[in-house]
Amino acid sequence: MIFPVMMFAIVVSPHYDMPALFYTFCWLWFHVFQFNASNQSYSAHEDVLNKPWRPVPSGRISVKDARELRWALMLFCLGFSFLFGSNVVITSVMATVLIIVNDDLRLSDHPVFKTLCSTGGYVIVELASLLILSRECTLDGMSIKEPVCSTLVVLLTVHAQDFADVNGDRRSGRRTLPIIAPEGSRIYILCALPLFSFALASVWSLGPLSSLLFVSMGSWVGIRYYLFRDEIRDQSTYRLYNIWIMSAHLLPVNARFHALAW
Known part of the structure; x- marks a missing residue:
């Protein structure tokens, strides 16, 4: 999440400086840390299969200590957000509420709610990062269009992260799209990534070569899925999907600087 969101904020913000860039990275890093501490304190049983290298299943921290760390990070993140104004505090509160409903209330066990929570998390941290980086100055039209595009892309493709975790998710009783529709979810991602790539290339008026490269990237990721x-190749494909997501967040640079008009 950190690299796509930072790329989004840098490209979309009409104004930023190096101190603001550093503050934005710190705010984002600690909020992602908060989410990870919370999420992994509840997913230790499935991480034994999916991600045994994580701190809890590998025995480097107990579930109890992970949950205490999670609540301490919540207080720290809220306090840190006060440095950047009330709007950033509101986004931090929203992020905390989303973590609670996703993990403590177990909305992550339902495929639709899991997708909505993942999308909501992206939208919240993107908004906060943009506010910190731009120092809440007046946003232009592109600063509004890009979050809409980002939200739609994440909402409609984020289940790509679940393919590699099917074994652990099934063991924990979680119902993700690859579990309830193993064939349909792969056919969907096969079609969706090239189509969304083409749509984004059109929205941001990429040049012919840039469009070809971006659509080819999305098509290759879809074909691999x-x-x-x-499981091993699903993990590799998910890394490629993240590169595609980062590239999608970089496309607005063409509207700002015409850097991808070739």
């Missing part, structure tokens, strides 16, 4: 279905 459909053809290669073992």
Whole structure:
């Protein structure tokens, strides 16, 4: 999440400086840390299969200590947000509420609510990062259009993160899209990534070569998800998906600087 969101904020913000860039990174890093501490304190049983290298299943921290760390980070993040104004505090509160409903209330066990929580998390941290980086100055039209595009892309493709975790998710009783629709979810991602790539290239008026490269990237990721279905290659494909997401957040640079008009 950190790299796509930072790229989003840098490209979209009409104004920023180096101190603001550093503050934005720190705010984002600590809020992602808060989410990870909370999420992993509840997912230790499935992480034994999916991600045994994480701190809880590998025994480097107990579930109890992870949850105490999570609440301490919540207080720290809220206090840190006060340095940047009331709007950033509101986004921090929203992020905390989203973490609670996702983890403590177990909305992450339902495929639709899990997708909505993941999308909401992206939207909240993108908004906060933009506010900190721009120092809440007046936003222009592109600063509004890009969050809409980002929200739609994440909402409609974020289940790509679940393919590699099917074994652990099934063991924990979680119902993700790859579990309830193993074939349909792969056919969907096979079609969706090229189509969204083409749509984003059109929205941001990319040049022919830039459009070809971006659409080819989305198509290759979609093809890999459909053809290669073992856990190891799903993990590799998910890394490629994240590169595609970062590239999607970089596209507005063409509207700002015409850097991808070739």
